[in-house]
Amino acid sequence: MGADARYARQVRYPAIGEHGQARLLAASVAIVGVGALGCVTANHLTRAGIGKLTLIDRDIVDRSNLQRQMLYDESDADAGMPKAIAAANRLKAINGDIEIYPHVADLSSFNAEMLLAGADLVIDGSDNFGVRYLINEYSVKLGVPWIYGGAVGASGMTLTVIPGSTPCLCCLFPEPPPGGTLDTCETAGVLSPIIDTIASVQAMEAIKLLIGQPEALHGSLMQIDLWQHQWHSLSVDGARKPNCPVCGLRRFDALDGDAPLEAMTASLCGRNTVQVTPSRQLTLDLGTLQNRLVKAGRSELNPYSLRLHLPDGISFLLFADGRALVMGTDEPMIARRVYADLMGE
Ligand SMILES: [Zn+2]
Incomplete structure (x- = not known):
């Protein structure tokens, strides 16, 4: 066509x-x-x-x-x-x-x-x-x-x-x-x-x-x-602020923010899921990791992610950049602990 x-x-x-x-x-x-x-x-x-x-x-x-x-x-x-x-x-x-x-x-x-x-x-x-x-x-x-x-x-x-x-x-x-x-x-x-x-x-x-x-x-x-x-x-006519930190003073605190020292967590709205982002970008071989984590629980690998089914109804979904979704909890502390246990960070 x-x-x-x-x-x-x-x-x-x-x-x-x-x-x-x-x-x-x-x-x-x-x-x-x-x-x-x-x-x-x-x-x-x-x-x-x-x-x-x-x-x-x-x-x-x-x-x-x-x-x-x-x-x-x-x-x-x-x-x-x-x-x-x-x-x-x-x-x-x-x-x-x-x-x-x-x-x-x-x-x-x-x-x-x-x-x-x-x-x-x-x-x-x-x-x-x-x-x-x-x-x-x-x-x-x-x-x-x-x-x-x-x-x-x-x-x-x-x-x-x-x-x-x-x-x-x-x-x-x-x-x-x-x-x-x-x-x-x-x-x-x-x-x-x-x-x-x-x-x-x-x-x-x-x-x-x-x-x-x-x-x-x-x-x-x-x-x-x-x-x-x-x-x-x-x-919004006339609503521009000359002293706006972003468009007035051109301060870009979020964009130029320093790297966090530890893994960051964020709860995903309405999903009973917490995202854990590592302190630095990783490039993981998910297939190798699957073999290493074989004792942690049943796992599923697809071209984009590795999913581990853990005890207590929690599942751990890992992407190749090291980011993970910990599903089955809203608690950042629990998610961070699951991440640390599996990934050693
Ligand atoms: Zn502004």
């Missing part, structure tokens, strides 16, 4: 046209997190013909994801496929004319500048503010726009950040919300339709930006509640 037929309905829309389509085909977009929001934006942008998509995700597909993460099915969950790989496989079947690069990784100060390099735009599909502040700093430092999105319950929020033109995330939210004060998908649940709505606004903003029509952007902190039928666009 020729490109003309594939994109005909989109090209017919006057604001896009052949010229806009050519710009989309030449564009590179990085999506950080292909969970609920990231699945929707990746789906739209793949079908729209974005020339190069980079997908970054740290997690594997779980049955509890299938209610809202539209690129995955039961076979992905049963196989424990990394989301980045499962999404890329699905998207390649949808559009074989574009380039898709999956990365099974947790975006961090170590890898952000490498993984996001060359992207014309970064789209937030993550589920935590730590990653969003990191993306925000990368965006301002490199002058690359990004689109924030978040959804919990039946409501969500999105903001398009264009460095030098709009406020950045830090202008509007100088501090991450303190832990425990914010509803999360774990405490409040999340309904699938709000995901599509917020992510579709993100995808439309992406298309406008990539074809060079910033005047068409919504220019607001957009808040939508599909249960209460409330759509608010809070103008």
Whole structure:
């Protein structure tokens, strides 16, 4: 099928046209997190013909994801496929004319500048503010726009950040919300339709930006509640702060952060899972490790990960970069101990 037929309905829309389509085909977009929001934006942008998509995700597909993460099915969950790989496989079947690069990784100060390099735009599909502040700093430092999105319950929020033109995330939210004060998908649940709505606004903003029509952007902190039928666009005109540490003073504390001295842990929202990241990048031979850990419990090896089934209902999923998901606990201490016991760190 020729490109003309594939994109005909989109090209017919006057604001896009052949010229806009050519710009989309030449564009590179990085999506950080292909969970609920990231699945929707990746789906739209793949079908729209974005020339190069980079997908970054740290997690594997779980049955509890299938209610809202539209690129995955039961076979992905049963196989424990990394989301980045499962999404890329699905998207390649949808559009074989574009380039898709999956990365099974947790975006961090170590890898952000490498993984996001060359992207014309970064789209937030993550589920935590730590990653969003990191993306925000990368965006301002490199002058690359990004689109924030978040959804919990039946409501969500999105903001398009264009460095030098709009406020950045830090202008509007100088501090991450303190832990425990914010509803999360774990405490409040999340309904699938709000995901599509917020992510579709993100995808439309992406298309406008990539074809060079910033005047068409919504220019607001957009808040939508599909249960209460409330759509608010809070103008962000004049909300740039000259003394904003990131876009005003150009301090990039998260991005330039020093390496941690010990392994870091992070709980994955609503998953009864703790991620353990080693203090340095490793390159592991998972097959050799499987042999070494044969006494620890039953194991499964696939091209992306090694899974060990431990006593007490805990399973340990290790990636080749040394990062692990300890499933069956919410306790960072337990996860750290499991990691240390198996990996000797
Ligand atoms: Zn700012």
